[in-house]
Amino acid sequence: MQQRCEVCENFRPDGDLKPNRVLEQVSFGKRRVLLCRAHAGIAHNSGVTTFQGLRELYTEQHGARSYVPRRARTATAKAPKKSSPRSPGRRASDAV
Numbered sequence: 001m002q003q004r005c006e007v008c009e010n011f012r013p014d015g016d017l018k019p020n021r022v023l024e025q026v027s028f029g030k031r032r033v034l035l036c037r038a039h040a041g042i043a044h045n046s047g048v049t050t051f052q053g054l055r056e057l058y059t060e061q062h063g064a065r066s067y068v069p070r071r072a073r074t075a076t077a078k079a080p081k082k083s084s085p086r087s088p089g090r091r092a093s094d095a096v
Helices: 006-011 037-045 051-057
Strands: 023-028 031-036
Touching (some): 006 031, 023 051, 031 051, 037 051
Antiparallel strands (some): 023 031
């Protein structure tokens, strides 16, 4: 599946997917956001430097929701797995 701009994806979930659209990964502190050139340019020209500022820039016109999600799409995929306190194998005293 082709990646999409995070703003475009939330603004129009079912449409306007142009093949081979150039995307830019823009860093706002620790959060990296995947944006199309148009949305990255708007953010740059608006002087946005923080992730919160980006969320405020791309907020619904008459609402409180932002088109930029709080969590990165890959946050769950890249999160370190918690190690279990025990080995998943059998104990030496267990019957085979």
